Amino acid sequence: MKRGLFEFVAGVLALVVAAVVVGGTLGSAGLVRAAIEKARSESAISGNASQLSPIVAHGQKLFAVNCSHCHADDATGDEGPDLHGLTKSDERIKTIVTNGIKGEMPAFGKKLQEADKEALVEFLRSLK
Amino acid sequence: MKLFLGANIWEMMHGGSTHLPIALMLVSAVFDAFGGVIRSDRVKDRFHAAGLFTLMAGTLGAFPAVLSGLILARWEIGGTGALFWHHVFLWPAFALLIALSIWRLVVRGRRSRTGFLIYLLAAFAAAFLVSAAGFWGGEILLGGS
Numbered sequence: 001m002k003r004g005l006f007e008f009v010a011g012v013l014a015l016v017v018a019a020v021v022v023g024g025t026l027g028s029a030g031l032v033r034a035a036i037e038k039a040r041s042e043s044a045i046s047g048n049a050s051q052l053s054p055i056v057a058h059g060q061k062l063f064a065v066n067c068s069h070c071h072a073d074d075a076t077g078d079e080g081p082d083l084h085g086l087t088k089s090d091e092r093i094k095t096i097v098t099n100g101i102k103g104e105m106p107a108f109g110k111k112l113q114e115a116d117k118e119a120l121v122e123f124l125r126s127l128k
Numbered sequence: 129m130k131l132f133l134g135a136n137i138w139e140m141m142h143g144g145s146t147h148l149p150i151a152l153m154l155v156s157a158v159f160d161a162f163g164g165v166i167r168s169d170r171v172k173d174r175f176h177a178a179g180l181f182t183l184m185a186g187t188l189g190a191f192p193a194v195l196s197g198l199i200l201a202r203w204e205i206g207g208t209g210a211l212f213w214h215h216v217f218l219w220p221a222f223a224l225l226i227a228l229s230i231w232r233l234v235v236r237g238r239r240s241r242t243g244f245l246i247y248l249l250a251a252f253a254a255a256f257l258v259s260a261a262g263f264w265g266g267e268i269l270l271g272g273s
Binding site: 003004006007010011013014015017018019021022025026029030032033036087088089091092 | 138139194198200201202203204205207211219222223224226227228229230231234235238239240242243268269
């Protein structure tokens with residue numbers, strides 16, 4: 001086989017394998033996410049406010065007192081951003097709550113205990 | 129238990145592995161570029177070997193980086209804001225890293241001058257894409273939004 005043709009065939013093979021691997025990754029991630037969304041929506045249908053777990057209820061209360069002024073009562077955002085579907089990790093959210101964001105959000109590190117911050121995170125994760 | 133189920137272990141894995149493809153793809157392209165311009169066959173071969181080794185290591189490092197990143201993003205492959213831009217650069221970069229590695233493994237020393245130049249362009253494109261994905265990854269962590 002000529003060198004140029006050999007390189008071309010190798011290139012096609014490489015692109016096909018890359019497409020399969022990346023496509024498989026994206027497809028699998030999409031399936032997992034769809035399953036998570038389905039479980040969440042089923043949970044939302046079967047649940048109601050009175051069935052909130054104690055930790056989520058505590059977080060909701062803390063949110064109403066400390067956060068709703070800027071993020072709106074339903075956390076859809078006002079002066080501060082919408083808090084639905086946060087992609088930051090739990091630890092990152094707690095760090096932001098603790099230290100605030102310079103010039104944008106006050107720090108709550110002295111006001112809220114670790115358990116309070118965990119409850120806030122649980123409440124934010126429960127938002128549909 | 130939280131160490132394994134919470135975000136911490138994935139944050140550590142992502143932070144630890146994500147720099148491998150960024151740094152190694154950049155140096156791989158530079159090594160191969162040096163190998164392309166140096167006249168001594170012995171030194172040239174050594175630069176190409178280093179380029180191949182760093183490319184392989186970077187590609188292997190991309191797998192735990194992608195897996196941990198997907199878990200951190202709750203399996204979101206698109207998203208909004210900085211996460212969206214992170215993914216815009218990430219997926220082509222990931223595909224290109226895999227394709228370049230396979231091409232190098234299949235072709236090995238039997239490459240033409242033109243084939244090598246096309247490879248080198250793609251390698252620098254991959255280095256740019258993976259660096260841009262890294263930049264937007266940093267914006268997710270440290271950005272103000």
